[in-house]
Amino acid sequence: QIDVYDDYVCGHEYIQTVKEGGIKSDILFLMSSLDGAQLYRNKTSDCWFFIWIFLDLSPGLRYKKRYVAPGAII
Numbered sequence: 001q002i003d004v005y006d007d008y009v010c011g012h013e014y015i016q017t018v019k020e021g022g023i024k025s026d027i028l029f030l031m032s033s034l035d036g037a038q039l040y041r042n043k044t045s046d047c048w049f050f051i052w053i054f055l056d057l058s059p060g061l062r063y064k065k066r067y068v069a070p071g072a073i074i
Contacts, residue, residue, distance in 0.1 A: 007059055029054070029056050030054060031055055032053075032071060033053060034048065035048070047073065049070070050071040051070055052068070052070075053067075054069070
């Protein structure tokens, strides 16, 4: 039993998949994040970008700039 759910590895689906052998130690976990921005105040231009976040790192490191990888800019 888990008392505090403080990360994705505490989730029921993750734990069940590990127990069933679906997740091995050599698998890399990534999360993508997508956001948009208007580049100029008086001009309706849209810019979309996404980033990769490496979930294998500890929560204290995974959101640091050096560990977040750019995915694409549209």
